[in-house]
Structure formats: structure tokens, C-alpha cells
Amino acid sequence: MRIRHLFSQDNHTIRLLQxxxxxxxADPHGSLLGVNTVASYKAVIGEIRDQYIVFDAIIATGDLSQDHSAESYQHFADGISGWIQPCYWLPGNHDCQLEMLAVLNQSTLVRCEQVLLGEHWQMIILDSQVKGVPHGYVSNKQLMLLEQTLISQPKRHALVLLHHHPLSVGSAWLDQHQLHNQGVFWLCIERHNNIKGIVCGHIHQALDIQYAGLRVMAAPSTCIQFLPDSDDFALDSTNPGWREISLHQDGTIISKIGRIKGSGFHPDMNSSGY
Ligand SMILES: [Fe+2]
Ligand SMILES: [Fe+2]
Structure with missing residues (x-):
């Protein structure tokens, strides 16, 4: 198992940027439903810089590429290259893990399964990708990893990361692409009372709910947004953004969403799918 250790800037609170x-x-002019994704990604990074947001690490929760190209992953790396903080990443359904590992494996870009965060927290990073299909699944190996990491650090609060949403979010079209074996996933989660939160990507919208006694959070995409609570595919006109997560010594999680300003990255709202 690949384990890392991250120390916070103030020794008390760990601050993550999702x-x-x-x-x-690969093509920097490439667009998804009318949004130039390299440009919107750069706009999000620019806004985070402009707001002088303080963080100890970036968590990149998948679907970093749309075309599986090495160049697309290089664009991702280039976007955050001005920051010295580590970026821990995991794959989404749209990613090619071979290319991803080849490119996102340099200096601050880290693929690992367990990160010990300061003295009081740990982060467990799961792979829920099923090659070639949009839904997610956690293999027995991943479930074992989850179990072992939790058992190995019983005194630390835990944050679990994966790409797919592990529960229904109220959109039929999106929920068919959720984590398919969520029953066993939650059985494992519920056996451990030190898990405080789960963070996912995939749903291209802000989510922050309590479920089974813990926090489940997702962030807006840096490109297109999906309309919450819509049973059919529908886009949202909210702006691209990110999530900030603060992990406190006592197990408390403080989190908020940030978004870029203006209207430069609105998708083609008449799109019927992607
Ligand atoms: Fe996505
Ligand atoms: Fe996805």
C-alpha cells in the first residue's frame, strides 16, 4: 500500500482543495457541450489564486481527461504547477489510468491509497472505476484496503475519497451511474465510527448532506454542471467551481463551495446528453 504523510501549515487544521x-x-480548444474545458479549468485555478485561498493539499477526484490523452493530463498538471502543495488524485470513469499514471506521477502529483494528515486525520483514496462504463464499483481489493486503513489508524478521523457517488442524489439519469455495490461499501463504512466524511466527484454539482451519521460531499465540475434533482439529463447554468474542506482536530469538518465569476463558461443548455 502506498502511504504518504501530510502536515498542515498551522499544525491544527488540514485544509483541502477539491x-x-x-x-x-489534448486540444486546448477542445470543448464539452460548448465549454472550452482547458479555459474553464484555468479560470477556476485563476479565481482560487485571486482569492488567496489557503490549502495544504489538492484532491483531484477524477474525470480529469475527456479524451484519454497524455496531453490532457499534462494540461491538468500544468494548471496546478505553480503550487507547491501536493495533489492527490484518483481515477474517474472517463480516465485512462495508464496515461494518468504516466503523466501525473511527478513532483507534487501523487497517486496513493492512504495519506496521514497531521496527527488527527487520515484520508483513504479509493478507485471506483469500472473500465469502459460510467457506473462505479468498489472491488473486494478496494474494500479490503478501506478496512485495513481504518483498522491501522483507529485513533484518527477518516475522510474517504472516491469518484462515484455512493448514494442516490435524486436524478434518475445520474443515479444509474452511481456506485453499484453501495450496499457492501456502506456496510464497511458503518462498521467504523471514526469515518467523518466521504468526498466524491462525478455528479458535477455541489452536494453536502448527512447520511449514516457522516458527511457526504461533492463539488462542482471545473467545466459543465448538471442540474440537481432532474430525472432526465439537464445542464445547470451555475458557474464552474471547487470545494474547500477544513478538517479540525476534534473531527469537525467545515466546508464550502467556491465558483468563478462572470458568464464566460455557460454550456449549450439545449444539449441532450454527453
Ligand atoms: Fe465527470
Ligand atoms: Fe464521472
Whole structure:
């Protein structure tokens, strides 16, 4: 198992910046439903810089590429290259893990399964990708990893990361692409009372709910947004954005969404799918 250790800037609180579903193309002019994804990604990074947001690490929760190209992953790496903080990433359904590992495996870009965060937290990073299909699944190996990491650090609060949403979010079209074996996933989660939160990507919208006694959160995509609570495919006109997550010593999680300003990255609202 690949384990890392991250220390916070103030020794008390760990601050994470979630960037997700960048859907980048090799062609910097490539667009998804009318949105240039490299440009919208850069706009999100620019806004985070302009707001001087303080963070200890980036968490990139999948669908970083739309075309599986090495160049698309290089665009991702280039976007955050000005920051010295590590970026822990995981694959989404749109990613090619071979290309991803080849490119996102340099200096601050890290693929690992367990990150010990300061003295009080750990982050467990799961792979829920099923090659070639949009839905997710956690293999027995991943469930074992989850179990082992939790058992190995019983005194630490835990944050679990995966790409697919592990529960229904009230959109039939999107929920068919959720984590398919969520029953066993939640059985494992509920056996451990030190898990405080789950963070996912995939749904291209802000989500922050309590479920089974813990927090389940998702962030807006850096490109197109899906309309919440819509049974059929529908886009939302909200702006691209990110999520900030603060993990406190006592197990408390403080989190909020940030978005870019203006109207430069609105998708073609008449699109019927993607
Ligand atoms: Fe996505
Ligand atoms: Fe996805």
C-alpha cells in the first residue's frame, strides 16, 4: 500500500482543495457541450489564486481527461504547477489510468491509497472505476484496503475519497451511474465510527448532506454542471467551481463551495446528453 504523510501549515487544521471533473482534451480548444474545458479549468485555478485561498493539499477526484490523452493530463498538471502543495488524485470513469499514471506521477502529483494528515486525520483514496462504463464499483481489493486503513489508524478521523457517488442524489439519469455495490461499501463504512466524511466527484454539482451519521460531499465540475434533482439529463447554468474542506482536530469538518465569476463558461443548455 502506498502511504504518504501530510502536515498542515498551522499544525491544527488540514485544509483541502477539491478540484474535480476537469474533462480536459489534448486540444486546448477542445470543448464539452460548448465549454472550452482547458479555459474553464484555468479560470477556476485563476479565481482560487485571486482569492488567496489557503490549502495544504489538492484532491483531484477524477474525470480529469475527456479524451484519454497524455496531453490532457499534462494540461491538468500544468494548471496546478505553480503550487507547491501536493495533489492527490484518483481515477474517474472517463480516465485512462495508464496515461494518468504516466503523466501525473511527478513532483507534487501523487497517486496513493492512504495519506496521514497531521496527527488527527487520515484520508483513504479509493478507485471506483469500472473500465469502459460510467457506473462505479468498489472491488473486494478496494474494500479490503478501506478496512485495513481504518483498522491501522483507529485513533484518527477518516475522510474517504472516491469518484462515484455512493448514494442516490435524486436524478434518475445520474443515479444509474452511481456506485453499484453501495450496499457492501456502506456496510464497511458503518462498521467504523471514526469515518467523518466521504468526498466524491462525478455528479458535477455541489452536494453536502448527512447520511449514516457522516458527511457526504461533492463539488462542482471545473467545466459543465448538471442540474440537481432532474430525472432526465439537464445542464445547470451555475458557474464552474471547487470545494474547500477544513478538517479540525476534534473531527469537525467545515466546508464550502467556491465558483468563478462572470458568464464566460455557460454550456449549450439545449444539449441532450454527453
Ligand atoms: Fe465527470
Ligand atoms: Fe464521472
Amino acid at each position: 478540484i474535480t471533473d476537469t474533462h480536459l482534451f
